[in-house]
Structures are given as C-alpha cells and as structure tokens.
Amino acid sequence: MVLSSLLQSRIGSSSSHRPPGPKGLPFLGNLVAFGRDELGFITETARRYGDLVWLNLAGWPALLVSDVEAIETILVKDHDNYIKHRLALRHVKALFGNGLLTNEGESWRRQRRLAAPAFAGQQLLAYDTAIVSLTHQMLDRWTNDQVLNIHPEMMELTLRIAAKTLFDSEAEWDIADIDHAANDLVTEMESRFKRPILIPDGVPLPGHLRYRRAIRTLERVVSSIIAERRASGLEGRYDVLSRLMEARDEMGKPMSDALLRDEAITLLLAGHDTTALALSWTWLLLGQRPEIQARMAAEIADVLGDRLATTHDIPRLKYTESVALESMRIYPPAWIIGRESIGTFKLGGYAFPAGVTIFISPWILHRDPRYFAEPETFRPERWMGNLAHELPRFAYMPFGGGPRICIGQRFAMMEAVLILTTMAQRFSAEWQSGHKMTPFPSINLRPMGGVWLKVKDRQTRH
Template identity: 35%
Template sequence: MPSLPAPVPPGLPLLGNLLEFRAGAYQAMQNWHKRHGDLVHFRLGPRSFYLASHPDLVEEILIARPEQFVKMYTPAQPRGLALVLGQGLVTSTGALWKRQRRLIQPLFVRSRVTEYADEIVAAGRVLLQRWQALAPAASLDIGAEMMSTTLEVITRTMFNASVQDHLERLAPAFSTVLQYAADDVRLPLRIPQWLPTPRNRAFRYAMGVLDGLVYELIEERRRAGTPRDDLLDRLMRARDEETGEPMSDEQIRDEVLTIFAAGHETTAVTLTWVCYLLAAHPQVAARLEAEVDEVLGNREPTLDDIPRLIWTRAVVDEAMRLYPPAAVLIRKNTGETSLGGYRIRKDGLVIVNVANIHRHPGFWEMPDAFSPERFLADAAKPAHRLAYMPFGAGHRVCIGNAFALTESVLLLAMMARHHRFDLAPGQSVDPEIEVTLRPRGGLRLTVSKR
C-alpha cells in the first residue's frame, strides 16, 4: 500500500506554522497532536518537520531504524546543542560516540551511583541550610534553587569540586546558551555567529563563562597531580586505542561541559516540576510528608532508604510523565521513507514528542491528571513499553538515568522533611521547551517550614 502525505496543520504561505510554533512550541505540538493525529507534518519557513507522538513510531525511529533517523549534528555544520557542547556524548555520533560512551559508562553503573549518595545528600544539606536562614515562609524562584543544587551535585560527584562560588555566573550562562541552542533549531533563518548582534554577544559571553570554568578545572587537576577516580581523571587518562594519543583539551572540554549541562539541567527541571505539582496537590504532598517522616524520622536519607521511599519515587516518576525534562528528541531522516504509512521527506527533521506520548489517551487513563498511584507496584501498566520514556529509548538512552533517579528521590525526601510548597497567588504556569521543558518565565513558590 503506497504511503500518503502526513496531515498538515493550517499555516501561512512561506512561513508555514512558524508563528504558532514560536508563540509556544509545547502547546502548538500538543494541539496538532490532538487535532491531526500521531504523525503531523509542519513547516517552520522552508524547513520540514514531522511530529511523532506514538510509541510505535518511536520504536521505528529510535530502535528499529536508527541508521535511517540520525542525530542532526555534524562537526562541520553544528546545530542546536552542538553549538554549546561540541562533540560531547550527547551530540557526537559514530565511532567517537561509541568510544566516549564506553569511557564514561562505568561512572554511571548502579554500583558507582551508590557511592555518590553521600555527595548528593551533602549538596541537599547546603540547600536546606540556605532555606533555614530564610523567614518561616519565603517566596523563591524554585527553578533557580534546584539548578544551584544539582550543579553542586554534579561537580561534587563527577569533578571532586564545588561551584558554590561560581553559581551567580554559571546558572545565567547555562540558561543563555541553552536558549540560543533551542532557537537555532526552531528559527528558519540563521544569523551568522560572527555578527555582533545582542543575542550573539550574549551567547559568546556566556560560552566564555562556561569554557573558562571548564578549562580552569582541567588546569587545576593537572597542577594537583593527585589521581582521583572521577570523570575528569578518566578523560585526562584516556588514550586512543590506535595511536596512544591522549584526548585533546577541546574534547575533554566537550565531555565535561556535556556532563555539566545534561547532568544538572534535567534533574533540576524535574525537581522544579515536582515542587510545583506538590504545591498544587496538597493531598499528594501530605502523603509524601507522612512517608518521609515514617521512613526517616529525624535523620537524613541514605541510599538504603530509597526502596522504602515508594511514594517519593512515584511522585518523581509521575512528574516526569506529565513534564518530561527531555520533552522532544530530534532526528534527521537520511532518505525518502515512510512512518506509520505516511511519507517522510529526505532531510526532514523528525521530532519524537515524549510529552505527547506521556499524555497519549490511548495509553494513559485521565492522562492530564497528576496521579502518582500510576507508578505503585500494584497499578496497571500501559500497554506499550515506550508509553513512558523520560530518559529516551534505544542505544542512546540516557547514560545517567539511575544517577538522576537516585538524586531526585534523595533531594525530594530531604526537602519534604523540613519544608512544604504553596503556589504564589495569581501566577500562571505554562510549560516551555528551551531544550528542556521549563516553566515559562520561571516559577516562584512559597517555601514554608513544616
């Protein structure tokens, strides 16, 4: 049976669907899925995109045919995140990606993640000490609070360092470069980076902040000369299997910055949404507090507590279902083909919309409701294994998923022991895709001492 053209949302000549997409990509793609189905063809100016919102399509794209649907980044023409991360683990392909994955994977196996629990708790302690110094109830930018904490976690665990003295510069720098990367994918026309526009100048300054910190870490480690079995040591000791040459400082930089960005951003976003959902659902929060009180009493959590923090883990899982931090995955189609019976143009960009899949009514009952009960052991599971995929799928599934879950559960348990969250009056909360799925304009919550 010949393939058919995919449904197309109404658009404008030349611009296609650009205006609706730029007004809110998350909402636009959600609307197109509801109105036009699981595969939708839309245009941003001259560029063709295909929106895939069904687990069967994900199976084809990420698992069955990864050689057909490839990463859109190339060293010669970097786009999106590659402008920031270079040829790090998230953006590299082929032999380089396989080599780097083999090198970094041992740091994220479950047995190693257990070693990081103390450092995660130590970073959580810094957060709680900061909150204890505030008034009994304080209005906070909860996203910024989570970003600073997860940055501290990743530097403690991966680089044996602390970034507390750099947070005021680091967090805005990451925000700037990630927004620039997202704009590079969704804007139809690229402004050359060498032009001194305000946006380009802000990007270059932010990259200078990040590069400066990374190269400083590398130089400090070389001067210290003390071996440590962390990520930075592994990268600096690595040798090419054929030539024996060490990794260049540029490649070390790419990998360090990749772990910095991916290792803190997604967990911080997850915890931001967790705090928002708890503020909006006090009954769920009350059950969380009761579990934490019963399991922990008056002490900090340890790794051994995680199997007993069942509701805590379910809250994290359900938050990632409703607001997956990596809400979209993008692949480029390398040749004329079809998906789900629809034609896909060569070089068309296919967006796997994880957020749409996580709310697909064919797989989730009351898909828009916040219900952690879905993830308890006796709950019915969705009919497709890829109906829930917060860490991606296929051979490029997130390397740090066990680390991220351990970190999220421990930090949430620590916060719930001492504090609760309330919504600020009159605040609207709208999801926005800026590489990760963030609350548009930030999120302020009232943090109160229990």
C-alpha cells in the first residue's frame, strides 16, 4: 500500500492525468511482465496503448515513449531536464567512473569537446589498415566448410581492433586479460540491470568479487599503457588514447590520469561490444538471405577486385553500407535507451513530475510500419534511395540521438563496412538453422544461442 500511495501522489489520483497503459499486478505493477519478456512486452504495449504508455514498475513511475516529436523534445530540445537513469548508473559507477557514458552536465560537455577530435575528420583514416589487417588475421584461421559461431569471433575481432585503435596495443597478454575481464563485466552488468534494487559493490557476492577483480584488471592494463606513453612520448602516435592525452581544454589543461582511465575503459567496452553485435546480427541475416549476400559480394568485387579495402572505398560500397544499416534497423544493438526526468515536464498534453523513468526503444521505432514498409523484412535496398533523409529525425536511431549521440558512430560505421567487405571477399556464409537462436535483450541486444554459420572459401587470398 505504501508504494501504491507513493505512486498515486506522484502522478495524481485520476487515471485521466496520465497516458494509458497496462494495469499490472498489485504492488509489483508491470515489473513481472516486463522482466519476463522485455521485447514482447514493450512491443505489445506500444501497439496496444500508443506512443505514450504509462508503466508502474513496482511503484516506480515509468513512461514508454515512441512518438518521434516527444523523443526529440527529450533528447534534444529539453535534454538538460533528462539525465541517464541514476539507479542504472549507480550499478556501474565503479567501472565507468566519470567517463562519457556516465557523466552529466558541464563536466560531460567539457569531456565531449576534448574527446571529439579523436573520432573526426582525417583521424579516422589512420584506422582502416589496422581494421582490415586484423580481420584477415581472423579469417586466416577459418577453413572451407567450417561451422562456427560467428558472435565470439566478432567479439574477439572488435576487441583486438579496439585495443589497437584505442591503445596501439597488440600484446596477446593484454588482449587475453581484457577479454576475460570484459566477459566477467558484461555478465555481472546483465545481472545488475535485472535487479530492482541496488546491492553495494562491497557486499561479497560471487558476481561482485568477479566484477571488482575485472575492474582491477582493466585498470592495470590502462594504467600501464598510460605510464608507457608518458615515458616514451606521444609523437607519431595516432591511437585514441594518445589523442586524448594530447587534448587540452579552454584553460590549457589536459585530462587527469583518473579521467583518462574512465574514458579508456568506457570507449573500450562500449565500442567493441556494440560493433560485434551489429556484425553478428548482420551475418545472421546475410546467412538467411543468400541472394542479398551475393549482391553485396558482387558490389565488393566490382569496387575492389582483389585488393584490400580502405576508408576511401566506403562511398562506393553503397549496398554493403545499406546491409549494415538495415541490420541495425532490425536488430539494433542498443535496443532501449533510458532517461530520468530531473524536473517536471509535459508531453502529449500530459503533465509529469520529476523522477519519471523514460524508455525510448529503437526496437519499437525501427519496426514501425509508419516509417518502414514491411518492417520485419530484411531489405537493404530500402536505404539506397533517399529514405535516410525522408524519415522523421528519430524514427531510426541505432546510435542514440541528440547531444549524447554515440561519439564513435562514424568510426563504428567505418569499422562495420570494412569488416563486412573484407569477410565477404574471402568467404560466403550459410546460416545453420538447426541451432536455436533467440534475441536476448540484456544491456545490448544479444543472440542467445549464438549465430552459427557454415563458411565457404571464395578462393580469394591477399
């Protein structure tokens, strides 16, 4: 009764004061239904109740927003009134510190200005050789007619690319330590985001112990690389960490080592995981549609022949880029975005209090027939015309939106297209339907059960 009374006091006693939504259970509200099947629940509630859906998560008020104009208000026009969800961030504060993912306000804006040059303009051109070379190293291990789970292959590859482009590191011990730590961190974060309450890191649960040990591992790797850079100098270095170490704010001050640590860990974990997922989903779809895969391979052969891909080829690889865009439409790795109101606000004629949790779901938006014809169908050619310019601003948002849009989106698209191109030059892939796969909405959208493919050699070697 206490939770129910608190909820009523926050939103008003009449149901007319709030948008429609599912009734839910006593005390728990919609929490059980949401936790049982997140994708199914948000899809069904949006379809049934509309673009603004009121939810009760165990007494805590929440709003599922699918109206593109309301989303623009939240993420752009009034973005200062909405922050990342505080409970969710407290779960991972020890890991990400004050990095770009978790920081807020003027401090975040200062960091964003310092970090932006590392992901812009000519700086991106320095990364293509590493991306293509490391992809070939992965492919050298594959054999004709081999059946493999592509997801761990993509995770390892993008981790190696992140280590090289972020840190200029190819040391096997660093890669192995980072990989082990990252797996432990993702497992624990998935568990934490399912909890309705915060359990302090100091409580000696097995997952907490692994979590803290993994953080120490990443801190050790990052600190040793920073120390090495300080000792050897930054001249001739083009990796992201070196660019961050060189950056100066308006007062001429560099980032502190503590902030460098936070940004390095944030970029490493947030960068490699989402790109690996995007590529895994892409190959699932390509493996199911051999005619699309063949068209992509034909474009690549026409543009490149037998030579290696570079950043300069990407503008001519229109269909290959469209394959990546369409994959992220159907299976957006960042399937849901959370905000919390810090002040009162109005949307759709309703008034809301501070402290409302807001959910924005690319999974819903990307499958909305108002914006995409045959939304469940994998059709890369839909991106070959003017669709990207004709869509409402937030109908397609695989990298988020507004001032907090993913800082590495250009790098991620470049990386995805170069990896797809390099892989398709050497192998085709057939989906192995005997392996069950289910989209699993954790921190990001994961292929539970794996993406199993049979790869066939195209007889192209470099």
